[in-house]
Amino acid sequence: MMRFAEFSKKMNVSVEDICREIFYENRDHIKVKKEAVVVRNLVNIYNATLKLSNEKGFHAMSLRDLAKETNLSLGALYSYFSSKEQLLGIIQKHGARVTGRILQSEIEARTGVEEKLLAAIKTHLYLSELMQPWFYFFYMEAKNLNKEDQKKAIASELHTEKFFTDIIEEGIQAGRFAAVDAVLTASLIKAMLQDWYLKRWKYSSRRISVDAYADLVDDVVKKYLVLGSSKKEVCHDAC
Amino acid sequence: MMRFAEFSKKMNVSVEDICREIFYENRDHIKVKKEAVVVRNLVNIYNATLKLSNEKGFHAMSLRDLAKETNLSLGALYSYFSSKEQLLGIIQKHGARVTGRILQSEIEARTGVEEKLLAAIKTHLYLSELMQPWFYFFYMEAKNLNKEDQKKAIASELHTEKFFTDIIEEGIQAGRFAAVDAVLTASLIKAMLQDWYLKRWKYSSRRISVDAYADLVDDVVKKYLVLGSSKKEVCHDAC
DNA sequence: GTCTATAGTGCGATAGAC
């Protein structure tokens, strides 16, 4: 099964690609017209927004802060979005979209139910590792969205969870997993996956790799779920 | 083992008690002198602050919002704290203190390592259920604290985690738990416990009780940790 | 395409009447 290094190469998820996508979809709100200029500045603006927001919150970040961080003027910033609120909404929307898209394609590529579960766990962790600031932002700033975007954020959260619920139910029906509560179990898995990007500082300072974390989560989940997995297996950590 | 209803009765953690404690420790910053008046207003102010902050963030809550919610004037509010920042710091500090105090006393009351682990899980969940707005606030607003208080918040987070690490290590040394990575496992447990108060809306709408959630977490953790726990036990959900 | 200057708003905080 794939490790993070491969995933990272294969995906090549770059902020630049996301920004180009945003450019094409928001041509009307963006006053500047040269693609190369726009993409360069959007990358700059979004990275700075994520940095400042993740340090002290989106609301606490003023556009003067953002202008300083990007080395752009206030006026120039407003050539790339029409209001501070819109800036928030765009980052949320496109982050969520990329996540959903990749998660789906990676799960579909597997057949066995245990492989699917492992692939879902790994893909979610690897994605959140590649795009940690986006994931963190998505989580912490959801309450600052307007009502409509907030609904979308909740839907996106439940949609991700459903990937896991479906896999677990499939495993139960196939007689490979114990008959647990699939919805609740999926919630627990999601909680463990979220901790990875929400407490990045903790795992960083302890020098835990994303692969090690993925193995751990998979281990915990499989011990709970998989029928006939002997307790002996636990020993591979000890022996 | 104790259930939530008992815990709730036994603890009788009231916002009023916390506010009285705050009053005694901050007499110098609080201009009003009659205890009864102060406690009544502090309860009002803190509840309103938690409500508004948890809806839209502490920074986004203006003191005019707070005045409206508490039915106090701007001037009156400033009789109970000296700045908006101080209001944030006080809520954080006292919330963290109550948590640490209760968690410690509940764990100390047990002897067996498995009982300790279950007690720690249940106490954390039950406390976060009783004081959900405080826990949520503590988590989401940590980044808005000044640097000094931020350090304290991180220390508090690690301190809570250490309760779990210690119990797991004790279990491993006693030969009752598998030789897992105690620190990492404690992180995972904490992640699952935090989801309970961070995603309260989700569990509420699904009508999951805190007792059911506690049993689930305990089940997952014990299946991963406890040596010689037969897989047959998983079936109690199915059969 | 980017800048500076500024209009207009709402904020945190305080003074002084009652």
Next chain:
DNA sequence: GTCTATCGCACTATAGAC
């Protein structure tokens, strides 16, 4: 002990020079 009125400031957003 609580109120109203207001100060000074920092914010979002825009207009117009370059």
